[in-house]
Amino acid sequence: MKIAAELVFVFAAWALSAAYPRNSTEPFSNVPVEQRQQLTARVGVYVKAYRGRKWNQLYDYVSDTGKGGVDRRAFIAAMKSEHGSDFAQMPDLQEFKPGRAEKNGSGFDIYGCGTAQREGMMFNGIAVMHALFEHGNWFFTGWRFTEFPNEPCEQLAHPNWQPDNHVKWDRPMEEVAHFKSKGTSFHIDSPH
Numbered sequence: 001m002k003i004a005a006e007l008v009f010v011f012a013a014w015a016l017s018a019a020y021p022r023n024s025t026e027p028f029s030n031v032p033v034e035q036r037q038q039l040t041a042r043v044g045v046y047v048k049a050y051r052g053r054k055w056n057q058l059y060d061y062v063s064d065t066g067k068g069g070v071d072r073r074a075f076i077a078a079m080k081s082e083h084g085s086d087f088a089q090m091p092d093l094q095e096f097k098p099g100r101a102e103k104n105g106s107g108f109d110i111y112g113c114g115t116a117q118r119e120g121m122m123f124n125g126i127a128v129m130h131a132l133f134e135h136g137n138w139f140f141t142g143w144r145f146t147e148f149p150n151e152p153c154e155q156l157a158h159p160n161w162q163p164d165n166h167v168k169w170d171r172p173m174e175e176v177a178h179f180k181s182k183g184t185s186f187h188i189d190s191p192h
Helices: 002-019 033-051 055-059 072-082 153-157 174-181
Strands: 092-104 107-118 121-134 137-145
Touching (some): 033 055, 033 092, 033 121, 033 137, 055 072, 072 174, 092 121, 107 137, 121 153
Antiparallel strands (some): 092 107
């Protein structure tokens, strides 16, 4: 009996460790299995639109909260205003390699190695983007580096790494919020 009980314990421990890996190489292991592939694809197109400065396309990947109630025209104007070539308030995301996802409110904070460009200068380090599942798909509330100066990407490989501050994603993207604060007139969509 004692051997059988020990075998059951060992098997149960093995099953739990297999189901909940501590150092999983799957960045979206905390995301429901049936949504992981869709999230992976959406991260890719979000980054591609950002890298190409395709603000019209990016609008289609931004969450309702991230848009802050602005319509497509106002969103494009905000992005152009904040992401100029000669003078930019905000960096352009160039690359993002997801490392892990953590539940944060109704969505997930996705931490990874990010590369961004601002006024011709390149920056890289640990970045975070926030993903929400809404309207049957994944949308993003924004992204940013976790610290300034940027944390080296290698830190993310440490299982005990945690961000110093968790971002609150309950407001519009920084570009939209800054644009709105300038007092620029724009159209706000009515609530649905």
